[in-house]
Amino acid sequence: MKWCRFQSGRTTAYGIIDDTTVTEVTGNPFESHTKTATIAQLSRVKLLVPVIPPTFYAAGVNYREHVTEMAHRRGVKPEFPPNADVGYRANNALVPTDEPIVIPKDATDLVQYEGELVVVIGKQCKKVSEAQALDYVFGYTIGNDVSERTWQRGDRTFWRGKNTDTFKPMGPWIVTGLNPDDLRVTIRLNGKEMFTYAIKDAIFGVRQFISRMSQYLTLYPGDVLWMGTDGATENMKDGDVVEVEVPGIGVLRNPVVKER
């Protein structure tokens, strides 16, 4: 099943996508909801960020080649994380597919994409095992963890390096019923494939993160967990278009503009 959030005229609602149409739904995907009689053409609605998370989790460094390549560029030794210690991102930075990533005037050239799988939690959970973990997943979407590397390295926290407005494209929609072990992520810049990787090559998988997090934290419906990216990442500049594709989900596509 394919769930979206969309705007059509003055209405903002969740919807279920069937092929080329969206059926408006009252309520939300995680709790009780009812299909309405309102059906729109998918091409005629504006897709929104598919869920506004109560808490926005991010695995951060979670793929070997990404860790190795990024360390190599900085002339330091790669350090792999010893545990599935999750990080955070912020809702102010979320934008849907097709909306621009805006590079601030004073950013350096090192504004880079990170194409990621996004796990959407469907049911409240605490202290679940790895074997049970996927039972609490609602579905999957796609994220682009845009990062200004100079700020990321120089500031005391990741606040503007990772969470500047528009730095967290997420979408286009949420797909249920997938097995994360089967998924791949492909990143394209201006139509050129930059990198492709398999989700199952993660240092810590979806089951491990959810289980470990839930030993201390209650996860809630709508919480999102971004799984990290693999490979080297490259700079984006004004006029570029970046796409993150996960076959089985879709394509998250965002133009890049520099603030003037």
Place this chain on the structure above:
Amino acid sequence: MKWCRFQSGRTTAYGIIDDTTVTEVTGNPFESHTKTATIAQLSRVKLLVPVIPPTFYAAGVNYREHVTEMAHRRGVKPEFPPNADVGYRANNALVPTDEPIVIPKDATDLVQYEGELVVVIGKQCKKVSEAQALDYVFGYTIGNDVSERTWQRGDRTFWRGKNTDTFKPMGPWIVTGLNPDDLRVTIRLNGKEMFTYAIKDAIFGVRQFISRMSQYLTLYPGDVLWMGTDGATENMKDGDVVEVEVPGIGVLRNPVVKER
């Protein structure tokens, strides 16, 4: 004006506190709202966390004596932050006044309080000056940034060190019309005063944080900014009661229990 969120029977609502009563309000404090005719005794309602923030910001290290004392204990040189680089905390950890702080079974003895002033944003803002910054503040409440120091130092992120469920007491309510420069924070453990400090002694003040954050981030109504704590902090154990008082706001009081 004193705003709370409360539960009374099956109703969860915002309310306005006058002396010993709460008037139920429809809507929310930041947008349109209307007083209802429902008035309850404050002592007979359950106070909830006064706002669930869209984004939960925390100044982190922001007072000189806290930085110096904590560095001294670890045998390292104190390092003061060069800029108002904000951090994040997570909504799963929020609990209201009077609810227990639950120390996980496998936590070390180093579970410590940090009594803080909390700024509640009232109006959306981007790129505001320090002179304008307080115009976007709705009011102030109190927070206790409970921290498991072993996890805080050893993990790759602050996820469980700072955001274990119940580690972020916030409340008891929000008070409007205050000048942050006039406020003091006093922390008591089992009735004994542990530390007291003036908000204006912060390394970076409320105006500086809001202005700097807003150069890159849009702040939204209901976002909270915890301002950091001063002084050394001490361990809390099963059976303790910790109070954070800000005269002009009130007292945030939480019992401490160890998970069994």
